[in-house]
Amino acid sequence: MSFDIAMTLQRGSLHMTYEFTAGPGLTALFGPSGAGKTSLLDAVAGLARPTDGHIAVAGTVLFDRARKIDLKPEKRRCGYVFQDHRLFPHRSVRRNLLYGWRLVRPEERWLSIDLALDLLGIGHLLDRMPATLSGGEAQRVAIGRALLSAPRFLLMDEPLASVDANRREEILSLIERIRDELKLPILYVSHDRAEVERLAQQIVAVEPVQAKAAPRDQVAPINSRPINMRRISLVPAPMSSSLASRK
Amino acid sequence: MSFDIAMTLQRGSLHMTYEFTAGPGLTALFGPSGAGKTSLLDAVAGLARPTDGHIAVAGTVLFDRARKIDLKPEKRRCGYVFQDHRLFPHRSVRRNLLYGWRLVRPEERWLSIDLALDLLGIGHLLDRMPATLSGGEAQRVAIGRALLSAPRFLLMDEPLASVDANRREEILSLIERIRDELKLPILYVSHDRAEVERLAQQIVAVEPVQAKAAPRDQVAPINSRPINMRRISLVPAPMSSSLASRK
Amino acid sequence: APRAQPPLVLAAASLQESMNAAADAWSAKGHPRPRISFAGSSALARQIEAGAPADIFISADEPWMDELEGKKLLKPGTRVSFLRNTLVLIAPRGSTMKMAVRPGMPLAKALGTGRLAVADPNGVPAGIYAKQALTKLGIWNSLQGKLAPAENVRAALALVSRGAAPLGIVYGTDAQADQAVKVVGLFPQTSHAPISYPIALLASSSNPEAEGFRRFLISSQGKAVFRRFGFGTK
Amino acid sequence: MGGLSPEEWEVLLLSLKVSGVAIAAVLPLAFGLAWMLARWRFPGKVLLDAVVHLPLVLPPVVTGWLLLLTFGTNAPLGRFFADTIGLTFLFRWTGAALAAAVMALPLMVRAMRLSLETVDRRLENAARTLGAGPWRTFFTVTLPLATPGIMAGLVLGLARSVGEFGATITFASNIPGETQTLPLAIYSALQLPGSEWQVARLAGLSVLLSVSALALSEWLSRRNSEGKDRHVL
Amino acid sequence: MGGLSPEEWEVLLLSLKVSGVAIAAVLPLAFGLAWMLARWRFPGKVLLDAVVHLPLVLPPVVTGWLLLLTFGTNAPLGRFFADTIGLTFLFRWTGAALAAAVMALPLMVRAMRLSLETVDRRLENAARTLGAGPWRTFFTVTLPLATPGIMAGLVLGLARSVGEFGATITFASNIPGETQTLPLAIYSALQLPGSEWQVARLAGLSVLLSVSALALSEWLSRRNSEGKDRHVL
Numbered sequence A, B: 001m002s003f004d005i006a007m008t009l010q011r012g013s014l015h016m017t018y019e020f021t022a023g024p025g026l027t028a029l030f031g032p033s034g035a036g037k038t039s040l041l042d043a044v045a046g047l048a049r050p051t052d053g054h055i056a057v058a059g060t061v062l063f064d065r066a067r068k069i070d071l072k073p074e075k076r077r078c079g080y081v082f083q084d085h086r087l088f089p090h091r092s093v094r095r096n097l098l099y100g101w102r103l104v105r106p107e108e109r110w111l112s113i114d115l116a117l118d119l120l121g122i123g124h125l126l127d128r129m130p131a132t133l134s135g136g137e138a139q140r141v142a143i144g145r146a147l148l149s150a151p152r153f154l155l156m157d158e159p160l161a162s163v164d165a166n167r168r169e170e171i172l173s174l175i176e177r178i179r180d181e182l183k184l185p186i187l188y189v190s191h192d193r194a195e196v197e198r199l200a201q202q203i204v205a206v207e208p209v210q211a212k213a214a215p216r217d218q219v220a221p222i223n224s225r226p227i228n229m230r231r232i233s234l235v236p237a238p239m240s241s242s243l244a245s246r247k
Numbered sequence C: 001a002p003r004a005q006p007p008l009v010l011a012a013a014s015l016q017e018s019m020n021a022a023a024d025a026w027s028a029k030g031h032p033r034p035r036i037s038f039a040g041s042s043a044l045a046r047q048i049e050a051g052a053p054a055d056i057f058i059s060a061d062e063p064w065m066d067e068l069e070g071k072k073l074l075k076p077g078t079r080v081s082f083l084r085n086t087l088v089l090i091a092p093r094g095s096t097m098k099m100a101v102r103p104g105m106p107l108a109k110a111l112g113t114g115r116l117a118v119a120d121p122n123g124v125p126a127g128i129y130a131k132q133a134l135t136k137l138g139i140w141n142s143l144q145g146k147l148a149p150a151e152n153v154r155a156a157l158a159l160v161s162r163g164a165a166p167l168g169i170v171y172g173t174d175a176q177a178d179q180a181v182k183v184v185g186l187f188p189q190t191s192h193a194p195i196s197y198p199i200a201l202l203a204s205s206s207n208p209e210a211e212g213f214r215r216f217l218i219s220s221q222g223k224a225v226f227r228r229f230g231f232g233t234k
Numbered sequence D, E: 001m002g003g004l005s006p007e008e009w010e011v012l013l014l015s016l017k018v019s020g021v022a023i024a025a026v027l028p029l030a031f032g033l034a035w036m037l038a039r040w041r042f043p044g045k046v047l048l049d050a051v052v053h054l055p056l057v058l059p060p061v062v063t064g065w066l067l068l069l070t071f072g073t074n075a076p077l078g079r080f081f082a083d084t085i086g087l088t089f090l091f092r093w094t095g096a097a098l099a100a101a102v103m104a105l106p107l108m109v110r111a112m113r114l115s116l117e118t119v120d121r122r123l124e125n126a127a128r129t130l131g132a133g134p135w136r137t138f139f140t141v142t143l144p145l146a147t148p149g150i151m152a153g154l155v156l157g158l159a160r161s162v163g164e165f166g167a168t169i170t171f172a173s174n175i176p177g178e179t180q181t182l183p184l185a186i187y188s189a190l191q192l193p194g195s196e197w198q199v200a201r202l203a204g205l206s207v208l209l210s211v212s213a214l215a216l217s218e219w220l221s222r223r224n225s226e227g228k229d230r231h232v233l
């Protein structure tokens, strides 16, 4: 199972319950604004602590209330593309990109810097500070930063929201290659149905908790299109993978 | 003419030249990331000062270097939906929405608060602080804040980027009504071709300045689909307009 | 032989010029020049109470010496009151003020809207003496609201020499030191407690030079130095 | 500990008055300077910065002296204030307030400047597009967002002014009922042997005063500014 | 003005040493306190806040006196330091540094706290997901983002320690060559009538010292931290 999640989260006075398992490949989270998609990603990344339940990714238990497991965010090895970019404002684009890259052993890296710069089209921005980037530029740098940290799974929160059509195509196929060649589990939030249709092996519909309702278990998990359930490993493909070949 | 723009902007070491006129209705700005769309909107809003040229909206000159005209942002009466929301973090959603609303004479208002809350689906968020909003919620509040300030023209920078499909439909038709019933000039940035096709009377392709190139006039203006050129007035439709009817 | 360590002397701030001159005279005789820390007597006394490693204390008044003696912080038999001072009424040099110091003198009237600069009469020795004298002369009450109490006697002196106050009460030695003021009148010795400066060796002192320096200070040779600066000696 | 003696009450109330007036009076100046240093670029900015820091760097007695030379009865500024608005400082509580204000100024400016520099200019721009002029933008966006720094500046300034001693006694003298604030009363008490109890009482009062100010500032900064527009929506 | 006399040099260098050591030594403590006050919630937080502010509120003489009572030769802490690491304070330059440090502490804590409170926690979270542990996150994200406040704290603290007088003379006394820093030398000079020229020279030195520190801090905060990773990309 790529993702095995059953948990309750609290945000403000809201209690949100999630329950789904997803097979290998890319799992799209689809649902109205405010349904709790970002909250879910935060919990998987270790940035929000569930009040109950468990989270496992590709067989690794990241959180389990009953067994008192709660891996620290830095141990989870996720590549999180935030909805709000979160570039480090005091570091140049170069030093943003290298932040996570420097923290993994060279043999674990699966994406070469050259390739990332090329596919994301950010090679000319290296010396710029984040404050001077346009919206789409910042978003692509954020994607690059997350991928270069050589994560074992990806959390992508509307990564293509303000990326233009041409670049979107390139990034989409990059994601497809990561999904297919590296077989990394991916949780992918998007409001764009075409994008989801194209990328997702399964779609999880996240339904909003009734606003103002009393705490209630409400998120109906829908695993549509469940596909092949064979176990996949989180061990990255060897560096000879074409993604790393241009290193 | 809705928009009559010919100017040069400087961002960092980049010099960007814009030149286009657009008839009534909605003008979509379409172009790759970093081409200078946001910069253009900033200049029209009065937040970036062109080094040369002029900007006129619906016959009102907002900026003219030669005639030494440079209207202050607060005099331009634009409704600017920023790419990065820019909600006031120290004010509740309610007080964000009312910020501009309080600053216009009641008889100039053309959108009732009730209707805005309803169409944008943000009625239940009034007492929340912006930091607790989800991405899409923040975006909708930002749209509401801009519209409620009773602007005479709209600048919308990817306003639907993280809005879900259902809500998107409602907001799209709200924009259409503003365009058709109130006849407000609108500059609209989007990377979504379907959205642009549906909304735009004319599309302006913004082409990027060659990165690292010496300052050069480069933005090729393309006014595609120029439509009826009759002059429209900035005077808002009377309050009896259906948009205000639910006041 | 290694050169002897200089003793550390704690001295009231108003002794600055004279003590420095005395230390120079002592070192001219081939002794290491004592190190001297000048501060208010109260601050120095509290430092001694806290165990400060010093050798000699010279206070501007007796009570603090009494306090230390009571706490057995002085070397028995080394306390001597060796200097005297006078209390004078001063005015800026250019002032035309004339006033005889006598009981009932019209000091308040002479001040007009100005104030009388004194050291703080609630704690600083020079101020306490001034208060005693003015009380004895029967005009203390008439001066309520007309005083400008300063941090120490030198600050009071400065108030007069800069013209911030038309009159002031300071020690005779202070008036002599400052060219910008003149003495208007001298307070009788009987109008206040005797102004005396006690010196003593501290119980914790182990510096062999210290006793020599103390003896020098209270010798006729040492006293001569202080007399140059206007001190009386006994 | 028992109740306060009338003299202690007098000292306490005077301290309150002196510090309160000092901070209130210097607040606009401090904010203006913070604004200039945070927002403007002009030649001699480092110099202005240095001048603002002066009262912090110089021993307070020197500051007191400089005040005497500038605001004394015969000094230019002293004469100016006396002639124009009849305000004299020498040996008056106003002088104590002036000294406290001058000593508090650098602390207030620094804290406020720090906050002003972190205010997001893009939010100010957003306010402008919504129809707010520069002043309204300032009061509704910039000022509220800079509140933490202003509060910190107020607290630092108030604490400093409550503790101010050297410049005050040099410039305004130590006149009971007029310029004898808490620190000056403590100083007087400290001069006499065996006055520990009295010193402790007075010092306790200082501490009490400041803790109250501190608690008040925490409370103020927590109190939310909501509920104002509730009748509309 | 001419060159400095040997005595002036001595005073200047001693002042530099005392302030430098004081600020360097108190920096980690100040930062720790700022961190606790900015990030933690615990009972008695307001109390801790108040205690940190104490040296600001109390007249310096009282602070000096309290230092005497705590770090004197016979006092508990004084004895502890003497016995464990052979460090004594009374009448030594270390005492002057201690007094300067204590007086600078509240200013440093406030400025640093102010900056720490504005650091965006979401950026720290982002660093964590990129594989940085809490310490690395602290040094690569939190600390750089809090730099303006740390700089402001350093400048304020340094300026305050250069100007520190009351606590120093009360605690460490006024010993030439050992504890006579610039303000104490100025005080001594002020005791002598007609010493304006000398006072002005010494005050000028203080100002010079601080302006240099100020200019240095401006320069440091402007110097960008780039160029470190240039060989990789």
Ligand SMILES: Nc1ncnc2c1ncn2[C@@H]1O[C@H](COP(=O)(O)OP(=O)(O)OP(=O)(O)O)[C@@H](O)[C@H]1O
Binding pocket: A132, A133, A134, A135, A136, A137, A162, B011, B012, B013, B014, B032, B033, B034, B035, B036, B037, B038, B039, B040, B083
């Ligand atoms: N201070 C600066 N220094 C250098 N370049 C800058 C600076 N500010 C903006 N730019 C550049 O100006 C160009 C235009 O930016 P702008 O934000 O207008 O792009 P955009 O068309 O809105 O892009 P997007 O669709 O990604 O939002 C970008 O390439 C951007 O990197």
Ligand SMILES: Nc1ncnc2c1ncn2[C@@H]1O[C@H](COP(=O)(O)OP(=O)(O)OP(=O)(O)O)[C@@H](O)[C@H]1O
Binding pocket: A011, A012, A013, A014, A032, A033, A034, A035, A036, A037, A038, A039, A040, A083, B132, B133, B134, B135, B136, B137, B162
């Ligand atoms: N501190 C809080 N107090 C109250 N409600 C909160 C708080 N934080 C988040 N919420 C609410 O939790 C819900 C889930 O938020 P989340 O950001 O996960 O939504 P989302 O599905 O990512 O939406 P979007 O598509 O708009 O980004 C939202 O309704 C949000 O308003």
Ligand SMILES: [Mg+2]
Binding pocket: A037, A038, A039, A083, A157, B134, B135, B136
């Ligand atoms: Mg979200």
Ligand SMILES: [Mg+2]
Binding pocket: A134, A135, A136, B037, B038, B039, B083, B157
């Ligand atoms: Mg943009």
